[in-house]
Amino acid sequence: MIEIFQILLTESFWAASLRIATPLIFGVLGALICEKSGVLNLGIEGIFVAGAMAGWMAVWLGAGLWGGVVVAALAGGFFGLIHAILTVPLGLSQHVSGLGVTLFATSVSYFSYRTALPNVSSPPRIEPFRPLEIPILSELPFIGTILFQQTALTWLALFMVGLVWYVMNRTGLGVAIKAVGDNPNSVDAQGLSVYGIRIGAIVVGSALMALGGAFLTMSAFDAFFFGMVNGRGWICIALVIFASWKPGKALLGALLFGAFDALQVRMQTEVGAKVPSQVFLAAPYVLSIVALVIAARRAEYPRALLTPWFKGQR
Amino acid sequence: MIRVEPRNANSAIFSYGVPILSAFVALILASIPLWLAGAPVLISYVEMAKGVFGSKFAFSEMLTRATPLMFTGLAAALAFRAKLWNIGAEGQLYLGAIAAVAIGTGYIEAPAFILLPLIIAFGCAAGSVGMVVPAILKTRYGADEVVTTLLLNFIIIIFLQYMLEGPLKDPMGLGWPQSSPILDQGMLPPLMERMRVHSGLIIAIVCALIAQFMLARSVWGFKLRAVGENVFAARHAGIKVNRTILGAAAISGALAGMAGVSEVAGLKGYLTSDLSPGFGYAGIIVAMLAGLSPIGVVISALFIASVFVGADSMSRAMSVSSYLADLVVSTSLLCVLIGGFFSRFKLVRAKLEGKN
C-alpha cells in the first residue's frame, strides 16, 4: 500500500497520467458528439489508426507538425463521412457500419503505409511535438512538471473539453445536436435539417477521434506501428457511457483511466516479480469493462441513439 | 428532391443478387489501390485468380483458409440473428484453441475416438464461456455487449500470451512462446493427401446445415428470430428473452471456439499467439455478406478466403502489400451494406413542379 502512495506523490506519475489520457480525451469527446446526435460511431478504432497514420505520414512527407494535425483531422472527417452517409440518410445498422468503417480505415491505413514504405525494417521516425516549456510556470514545483511539460496536443485536448462543453451547453448548435439525438422530429418540425446536423456531428466527432490517433504518432511516439492503437478506441466507447455523455466527466474519466494505467506500469516495476506482467497489461481493458458495468444501469442513453430517421416518415 | 420509400416485398433477386454484386464491385474497386501502388492491374487480377484456381494445392489452401471463416461467420450470423452483437469471435477463437491445447497435448492419453470429441467439446465450451459472460453482463447489468466483447478480445489475447509463456509453454520450444504439439490422435484427420485441408471443413459445413435447419424449422430457431426481430413482441408473447439470448450466446461462442479448435487441431498442431490473422473480425464480414444465412456463410467464407489467398499470392508475385486483401474484404462489407439498403428501400424522385 505504501508503495502506491509513494507513486501517487511523484510528479512524473501525474504527468504520465495526463499523457496517457490525452488520446482518450480526444476519442471520448468525439464519441460524445456523435452519440449526442444519436449515432453510435464504432468506426472510432479505425479512425484512430487513420489519424495516427495520416498525421505521421504528412509530417514524414515534409508537412509541418500542425499540418500533420490538420491532415489527421481531415482523414478522420473523411471516414466519419462514410459512416455518416451509411447511417444517416441510408439509415443502416450503426453497429455494422461502424465496424465496417473501422476495418476499412484500418486496411486503407496499413495498405497506404506499406505501399509508401515497402521495405523498411524499422519504422522511420519524425521529429514529434516537444513539451511546451512555459517560462516560470514550468519551474513551479509539482504542478509545473505535470501541466507545463505537456505537448501542445495535450493542451489542445484540454481546450477541446472546454470548447465542446461550451458548444453543447451554451449555443444554439449544441441545443440542436442534443435535440436531434433525443427526438429528430423536434428538429425537423422547426425546419432544421436532421440529416445535416447528424452528418456534421459525425464528421466533426470523427475528426476529433483522429486527433487522438495523431497524438500517438506525433507526440507520444515518433513513428507509426501496426497495432499501435490497441483498443484505445473501444475504451473510449466504454468511457463515454461512464461519463454519461458530459464533457467534464469525460475528462475526468480519461484522467482516471490514465492514472490507473500509469499506476499499473509503475506497480509492475515494484511487484513485477510476484505477479505476471500480463495482469497489468490486461488491467486497462478489465477496468473499462468494470466501468461499463457500473455505469450501464444508470446510463441515460440519448433517446434516439441507434434509431434511424427518415424524412417524411413519422 | 429524392425520397426514400420502403419496398414492399423482399424479392429473391435482391437477397441473392446484392451480396454477389457487392463482392464483384469490391473486387473491381481493388483496381484503384492496385493502380495507386503501381501494379499492372489486369495481370494482378490474373495472379490473384491463379492463387486460388491455379492448382489443386492452391484450391485446397483456399478451402483451408475458408474453414475457420465458416465457423466465425456462423458465430456472428447466429448471434446477429438474435441482435446479439458478438464482436468477440476473435477472443472466443483463442479460448477454444487454448482449451484444445490444454487437454490435447498429453494431459489426457486416450485413443482418437475419445480424445478428439473431448478436444472439440472443451474447445466449444471454452468459446461458449467467452460469449456467455458478456451476454450475462448484458442481460443482468445492461452493459453493451459490443464494447465488452471487443475489450474481451484484448484481455483474452493477453491471457493467451501468459499461457504460452507459462502453463502451456512447450519445454522443447527453444524459448519461443508456443504450446506443445497436440497428440497425433487428437488431430482432425486431413481430407486430401499431402494437402493441408482437413476435416474441420466438413464439420463446418455440417454445422451450417444444422444451423440453417434449426433456424427455419425448430422452436428454438423461431424464438431466436423473434427475439432478434422484435424483442418487445417476443417478450409479450411469452418467449423467455434472456434465456434465448444466453442460448444464442452459448452457441455463437461455441462456434467461434470451434474455429480455434479447427485451427490448432486441424492445421497448425500447436498454439501460437498469431494463430488467427483476424478470423474473428473477418467472420462478421462473412456473416453480413451471407445476409446472416448459415448456408450463405459457407459460400461467402469461400469468397473471402479466395480474396485472402489470392491476394497473398498476388502480392508475392507483384510485390503489392498483402493488406490489399483486407482492403477488398472491408470494401465488400461496405458495398453489401449499401446494397442491403437498396434491397429494402427504393429512392423515388419526387416531382418538383416549376413553381419555385
Place this chain on the structure above:
Amino acid sequence: MTSSPVLTLNGLSKTFGSVQAAQSINLELFKGEVLALLGENGAGKTTLMNMLFGHYMPDSGSIDIFDSSGTANQLQLGNPQAAIAAGIGMVHQHFTLAENLDALDNIMLGSEKFLELRRNKSRAMQKVQKIMNDSGLVAPMNVAVGKLTVGERQRVEILKALYRDVKILVLDEPTAVLTPQEADKLFDNITAMTQNGLSVIFISHKLREVLAFSNRIAVLRHGRKVGEISSKEANERKIARLMVGEETKVFSRKKLEVGEPVLEVDNLTISGSSKRESISDINLSVNKHEILGIAGISGNGQTILANAISGLVKPSSGKIKIDGENILSFDPSNIIQAGVGRIPEDRHKDGIVGQMSVAENMIIEDLNSSKIQSRGLLNHEAIMRYCSDLSSKYDVRGPGPNASARLLSGGNIQKLILARVFEAFPKLILANQPTRGLDMGAAADVANRLLEARQRGSGVILISEDLDEILSLSDRIMVIYDGKLRIAETHDRETLGLMMAGEAA
C-alpha cells in the same frame, strides 16, 4: 364570415404507392376563423396538412398564402422552412419535442443562429411570457420537457408555433390526450387567439367538439373533400353521415348474468421510475360475462397496470389472482398459461414481430402446443393450415400467410392479434386501447369481438381513452387517474370527465 382569406389550397393531390391519400382537394381559410377538418382515420386529413407544412410533396396542386394587403403569394411546396416563413405553424398529434431540453430551448430551436456566442434566452423568455399572457396557455419554461405532463407538453407545442409569429395554426387531433375539461380550456384559449387575428385549422374525428368549437367544418372521406358546412347549420347526424357515408352503428349489448370472478387485483402497487410508470393501491375484479371499462387519459398508469396483468412487470406489492389462483411468477408465459389473452396497446411494437410471417405471428404465443410442433420441431403444414383457417374465420386480409406481418394494415394486424387471443379461449381478455388508430369498420369489428367474448363467458378489461367506446361497451366503469383507480357510480360523460381530470365527482 366577411373577412378575407389567408390561405387557399388549390387542387392538392398525393398518392402513396397505390393509395390515393388526397384527391384534388380545395380548401379556403379565412382570417380569425376556426376551421375543423373532419374525417375518419385514413381519410387524408393528416396527409393534407403535411403537404401544407411542407413535409410531403404534393403530386399536383398549389397553395396560396395571402398577406395583410390581400395579395396572394404562392407557397414553395415540400419545404417546411418556406411554410414556417409564411407563418404556418403545426402542432402534431405526436409531439415533436426534445425531452432532454427545457421548454424554452425547444421553443427557441431553429429560430436562432447556431454559432451565436451568447444566446439571448432572457429576450426569448420575455416574448414567450407575453404570448402566455395573451393566449392563456401557460407551461413551465425551465423544466426538462420529459418531466412535464401531457397537457403541459401540448401547450409548449402550441407556444412553439406562436413564438414563430404564426398567422395560421394547424392542430392535429389536439384533444386526443386531454380530458374533456382540459379540451374545453384549450378551445377557450384558441378562441382568445383567433380574436387577435389568428386562423386555426383543427383536425379531429370527434363530432361533439367539432360542432361546439369551429366556425366551419370541412369533411374528408377517402382522400376527397365530401362536404363543407357552417357549424351553425350542422348537427352530429348530418356530419357523421358525411364522414362515414352511412349512419354510425350502435352496439347491441344483451344483458347477461355475471359469473364467478376471473380476475381479482388486491392492493396492487408498482413504484416505477416516474409518475407515469407508477400505480398505487389498485383494487379491481372482473367476472365472467362482464366487460369492465377503465377510462382515463393516457399516461395515468394504464400502461403499467396492463403490463402487470400481462406479466411484463413485477408489482412492488399486492396480489393478482386469476380464477382464484395467485400469480406468483410475473412472466408473460405464465400469464398466458393461466388463461389471460392480451391485446397490447402498441400493436406494432408489442403485438407482432413485423419481419416474421403472418402465420408465425399467429402461433407465437402457442409454441409449446402439440398442434404445431413435436419435439421442438415446427410442423410447417399444420401451421399453414391453422393460419389459413384463422385468417378466414377472423377475416384477416393481406398478402397471405407467408408474407411479413408488417405488410398488413393496422386493422388486419389487430384482427391477427384477436385471432391469436380468441383461439386460446381465454378466461380473461385484457384489451388495452384496442381500437386506437383503427378506422370505423375495423373498430366496430373489434368491439363486436369483445362483446362476443363476453357472451362466450370471458371476463374483459377494456382500457380506453375513448369515452364513447367505454360507455357503449362496459358493464361497469372505473376511472384511472394519477395511478389510482376509482369506481364510477354513474355512467355519464360529465361525471367521467371530471373523474378523468382527477376531480371529485
